[in-house]
Amino acid sequence: MSENIKIIKDATCTFCGCVCDDMELHVDVEEKRIVKAKKACVLGKAWFLEHTIEDAPAAMIDGKEVSIEEAIEEAAQTLVKAKFPITYGLSDTTSEAQREAVAITDYIKGNIDTTTSVCHGPSGLAFQGIGESTSTLGEVKNRADLVIYWGGNPAESHPRHFGRYAVTPKGMFTPGGKKDRTIVLVDVRKTKSSPVADILIKPKLGKDFEVLWALRALVKGKKLADNIEEITGVPLETLEDLAERMKNCKFGVLFFGMGLTMTRGRHFNSGALLALATDLNEFTHFVAKPVRGHGNVTGADNVVSWQTGYPFGVNFSRGYPRFNPGEFTTVDTLANGHADAALIVASDPASNFPKKAIDHLKSIPVVALDTKRTETTKDAHVAFKTSTYGINTTGTVYRMDDVPITLRPAFESPFPDDESILTGIKKRVQELMIAKHQATGASGEAKVAAAFTPL
Amino acid sequence: MAASMRIINGRVYDPTNNIDGEVKEICIKDGKIVDSVTDDATVIDAQGMVIMPGAVDIHCHIAGTKVNASRKLQPEDHRHDVHPGTPFTRSGTGGTVPSTFATGYRYATLGYTTAMEAAATPIGARHTLEEFHDTPVIDKGFYVLLANNIFLQQLLRDNRTEEFDNALAWWINATKAYTVKLVNPGGDEPWKGKKNSNVADIDEKNDEGLSPRQIIEAFITSVDKQGFPKPPHIHCNNLGHSGNYTTTLETMKTAGDMRVHLAHIQFHSYGGELGKNPTSKAKEIIEYVNEHSNITCDVGQVMFGKATIMTADAPLAYVLKGHTKGKWINADTECESGCGIVPFNYQEHIFIHTLQWAIGLELFLMSKDPWRVLLSTDHPNGGSFMSYPKLIKLLMDKSFRREEMKRVNQSALDQCSLRDLEREYTLNEIAIITRAGPAKVLGLKNKGHLGVGADADITIYDEMEDKEMMFNAPRYVIKSGHTIISNHEFVTDFTGKLLHIEPEYDNKIEEVIKPFFESYYSIEFSNYAVNDDYLHDHEVIPSGKV
Amino acid sequence: MIIINGDSKQGKFVVENLILIPGRSSKQGTTLNQGKLKDAYKEVTTTLEMNQDDMDRMKLVDGDEVRLKNETGETKVRCLGKKPEDLPAGTAFIPYGPPSSELMASDTAGCGMPLSKHMIVEIEKILS
Structure with a gap:
């Protein structure tokens, strides 16, 4: 040192x-x-x-070191040439870089999707159907006297969630910290999060929806079937007790994780939970919040939404954004074999997607940006090694509760950041698309386009 | 492109400079209006056309956390209204809450060159600014929500007036805001902390012994003292409730002779009993406004069709959810604000919706001073900004108004005076309520007019009998001297700039705010204030008492 | 639960159906920072946590290599016992990584996400 x-x-x-x-x-x-x-x-x-600085080339084409300019040119050519280019990833980079990635995809009339589709995508769909009563995390710290975690293991996935935001911190109306709250954990397995709970509820595997629906019924004063325990694995008294606690707390919160969204029921599970939180507002103040995984996945949702109107799974092939999860989401565009080129930013689908999707990804030209060598970058046609957000570069990140925060970098990296690479690709792609437009269209509009370069 | 230009043969409406339809040459150089230009300047022949300053929207919701949540919430709202891109402009989607790019381009296609987002949370200021950067063509700014800020309320409770003034100025600087927004003052705490209740009366004291009136008075006084270019922007208590007009009158009285701007006043002009059908109190409200020159307002006209209720007034949104029985968002912001979102549909056959529509028109038609009663739909709460041309036609064309009145709930019309109002707005008055007036209220000396030194933000319309058609599609739109729309086509892209203020304050106030922050916020104090990287192109509008 | 007992040339083997739950763990999280192509990450993502009773019945001990198989694919991992009260019988947990991908079906049922936390797999001890 x-x-x-x-x-x-x-x-x-x-x-x-x-x-x-x-x-x-x-x-x-x-x-x-x-x-x-x-x-x-x-x-x-x-x-x-x-995150130390490794000695490696900043840009490679087919595994051979090239200049960044050459790599940008090849990336732009690859993406413009493709008939169904897809952009994917984005959750581990700044919103400034995310904005450039959406711009590229818009210009090339490609398909954009983020890691949300394989994370809280189902919650996003449920949100579109039901809405959401929610709050920033500081409000949980200040007010929540009933905190429920459902299908998540924050002790391992979000280790400071308990200490900084939701369980132990002392807030304005919770001066006693954990003493002033009741903590409930709902999970099919015991995890490192279990010790924090005052009440542990262990439903049968894949029965989350039934438990949530039973709670909705109880909250609304309906009677449950006698065999509810047989169906859900949770005794009636436990459900009744929880329903009463929820109705009578001052400020309740339901945090939910992928144990809910990735299992049987998917968006129906998230929807049931959001509906339960909504229903409870008839009695008291109640909010819900998906516990989001990657550092800036919430930023990705926000950026894609403000630029296109939709949060993920967006296709520009008709010249405007269309949204269709199940068709324009990346597991689908890959597994169906539609994608013929990919721009992967700060994500490693080659190591965690379904096998069929990975196989297709490996068969098409990939432009990849990552801070480290991954399964995705190692076989990429064009690979950029970039600096790390929050360590080497500034920019904006959205916390899981949509609170935007500006990053303070620690030290400089010899590698460029995602934003500057993507800006370079965007500029080149736009030039190529204008040229293409002129060549094919040759209309008055195209001439106008050529005469006025974008400001 | 930002070279010099000469616009000839057009009829000019420039109320600020007392030009009412005269044929006059307008010269532009380096983004500004100038006296004359050299012969090599580009010439636009505006024969048969009307020239107005670019329009200014004083109250809309176009960027930030709640707007984006509304976009995410409603894919169905975007699908039927797409916005294709071109090789040099971005694509997007429309509906009541368009994507950022579509928002900027669509404002431009109506001849608007400036728009103010009327409610952003301080902690979400970065988000608003990031969206602004992706909102093309128009200049923009936002009003920051401070009336339910717990720390500021504590200073008020303790009569720490000087620190209150400093803290208010600090918050404006920390967020890059344009002025302060008050929404349902005092209503957040009962909503968040008392099982979704609300404050009912302007003089009802909270647990800290503070009433909405005291909060309102404190902000009006402080802003007046500090000389912000724009007075506080107030969304009164009891929005939407029958009988709320007394609250509105009391709010106006609280201002004394200090400047205040009341937002979407239509939603605050209802008589009748709470919980029952409203009656129109447009006359009582507008008479008070007419007689008090310190008061300005925008109308918040309701237009039939789809809307999205998005408001920092969370209890109100919950009431509306009770009617729609549909999807609903509530979003609490720590120590600062609440928020509610409900997709909505104003329908002609429904009594209340028609009455709201009629009250808005009554307010416009009974207004005696167009400089102080400005055009807005509280986009997208009363309807989309895309319906402004239709609203202009309603104001300018009484036969059209009569036709429209045939389609609506007649018993609602029986309750108000709309049928008796014969007034038709002139083009000059339209130029006032959409341009000169909002610019004046905002204290934007270089906007809303075409005098020498003004920003070259100009709209050129074909003069047409059908005013909706006319205002729907300007032939030319010039922004900061750049021709953005030429012959109805976009010819270039443009980013536009942020408008904000930087009132002075004693930075010792940071030491006063910090301990509260460390105890009750969930982000660090040093990471709260927005740094200058988010400004991009911007202009600081001077504040301070003249 | 399907249990097949039989004989092979190598000796007695057991095939069972398990519900596999891939997820995150803090070790998966820390090792991925070193790099996903590094040994530590590979080790974490090839470790299968199982109910100890299930393991005992299948005559598995910690560190045994097992083959996981379903209609999508197959992969080899090493197993590690967990107390029966911590992990329900018939379920197993594995940190996300290349091995879990091998078994993940790509159908998203119209929502964009594969069913990645409730995968039915066959488990078989690999006899060395």
Whole structure:
């Protein structure tokens, strides 16, 4: 370790959707690495301490090192040439970069989707049907006296969720911290989160919907079937007790994870939970919140929504955005064999998608941006190694509750950031598309387009 | 493109400079209106056309957290109304809550060159600014929600007036806002903390001993003292409730002779008993406005068809959910704000909806000073900004108005005076309520007029008998000297700039705010204020007492 | 639950159907920061947590290699016992990674997401 240590206060960890912005980073300026990350959880420590500068080419075409300019040119050509180019990923980069990725996809009339589709996509669909009573995390800290986690294991996936936002912190109307709250955990398996709970509920596997629907019925004063325990694995008294607690709390919150969205029922499960939280507002103040995974997946939802009107699974092939989950979502565009080129930003579908989708991905030209070598970048036609958001570059990240936070970088990286690569590709793609438009259209409009370069 | 230009032969409506339809040459250089230009300037022949300053929307909801939640909520609203891109403009989707690009381009296609987002949470300011950067053509700014800010209320409770003034100015600076927005002052705490209840009376005191009136008075006084270019923008208590006009009158009285702007006043002009059908109190409200020159308002006209209710007034949205029985969003912002969203549909056959429509028109038609009673639909709450041309026709064409009146609920019309109102707005008055008036209320000295030194934001319409058609499709739109629309076609893209203010404050106030922040917010104090990277193109409008 | 007992040339083997729940774990999270092509991540994502009673019945001990198989594909992982009260009988947990992808069907039933937390797989001990 060198003696040149710089301290960055109130830095932000972008590893998970908690986006904790109270990090104190100790940076070895000469060695270009973070040597200490105070306040970081186990995941955050790994995130900060393992992101060192590796000696590797910034840009490669088919595994051979090239200049960044050459790689941008090849990326743009590849994407413009394709008939059904797809853009995917985006949850681990800044919203500034996300905006450029949507722009590229718009210009090339491609298909854009984010990791939301394989994470809380079903919750997004449920949201469109039901809406959502929700709040920022500070309101949970200040007010919540009943906190329910459903189908999630924050102790391992979001380690500071309990301590910083929802269980132990002392808030305006919860001065006693955990003493002032009742914590309920609903999960089919015991996890490292279980010890935090005052009440543990273990439904039968795949019976979340039934449990939620039973609670809705109880909240509305309906009688349940006698065999409810047989169906759900949860005793009637437990359900009745929970329903009463929910109706009588001052400020209740339901956090839900992928144990709900990825299992049998999918968007129906999320919908049942959102509907339950909505119903409870007849009696008290009640909110719900999906516990989002990646650092800026919420930003991806926001950016794609404000630019297109839809949160994910968006296709521009007709020259305007269309939304169809199940068709324009990435597992589908790949597994169906529709995609003929891919721009993958800050994501590694080649290591966690279904096998059939991975097989197709490996058969088409891929342009990939990532901070590290992954299954996706290693076989990419054009691969960019980029700097890490929140460690090397600033930009905006949206926390799981839509609160936007500006990142404070710790040290400079020799590699460019996602935004600048994507801006380069965007400019080139737009030039190529205008040229293509002129060649095919040759209309007055095209001439006008050529005469006025975009400002 | 930002070279010099000369617009000849057009009839000019420039109320600020007392030009009412005279044929006059307009010269542009470097994005500004100038006296003259050299002979090599581009010439636009506006023979048979009407030239107006670019329009200014003083109250709309176009960017930020609640707007984006509304977009996500309603895929069905976008599908029927797509917005194709071109090689040099971006695509998008429309409906009542268009995507950012569609919002900017569509405002431009109506001749609007400036629009103000009327309610953004402080903690969401970055989000609003990011969306603004993706909202092309128009200049824009936002009003920041501060009336339910718990820290500011604590300062008021403790009579710490000087610190209140400083903290208010700090918050404006920290968020890059244009002015302060008050929404249902005092109503958040009962909603969030008392099982979804609300404050009912302007003089009802909360647990801290503070009433809505005291909050309103404090903001009006502080803004007046600090000389913001735009007075506080107030969404009164009891919006939408029968009998609320007394609250509205009391709110106006609270201002004394200080400037105040009341938002979407139509929604606040109802008589009758709470919980029962409303009656029109447009006359009582507009008479008060007419007689008090310190008061300005925008109407918040209801237009039939789809709308999206989006408001920081969460209890109101919950009431409406009770009617629609459909999807609903509630979104609480820590220590600062509430929010409710409900997709809505105003229908001609429904008594209340027709009455709301009629009250809006009554307010317009009984207004004596167009400079102070401005055009808005509270987009998208009363209807989309895309319905402004139709609204203009309703105001300018009494025979059209009569035709429209045949289609609506007649017993609602029996309850109000709309049938008796014969007034027709002139083009000059339209130029006032959509341009000169809003710019004046906003304190934007370079907008809303075509005098030398003004921003070259110009709309050129073909003069037509059908005013809806005329205002729907300007032949030319010029923004900051750039021709954006030429012969009805987009010819270039343009970003537009942020308008904001930077009132002075004593930065010792940060030390006062910080401890509260560390205890009750969930992000760090040092990460709260928005830095200058988010400004891009921007203009600081001066504040301070003259 | 289907249990097939039989003989093979190598000796007695057991095939059962399990419900596989892939998910995140903190170790998966920390090791992916080192790099997904590094050994630590590979080890985490090839470790299958099982109900100890299930393992005992199938005569499996910690570290045994098992083959997981379904209509989509198959993969080899090593198993690790969990207390029966922590993980219900008939279920198994694995951190997300390439092995879970091998078994994940691509049909999203119109919602964009594969059914990735409720996968029915056959488990078979690999005899060495």
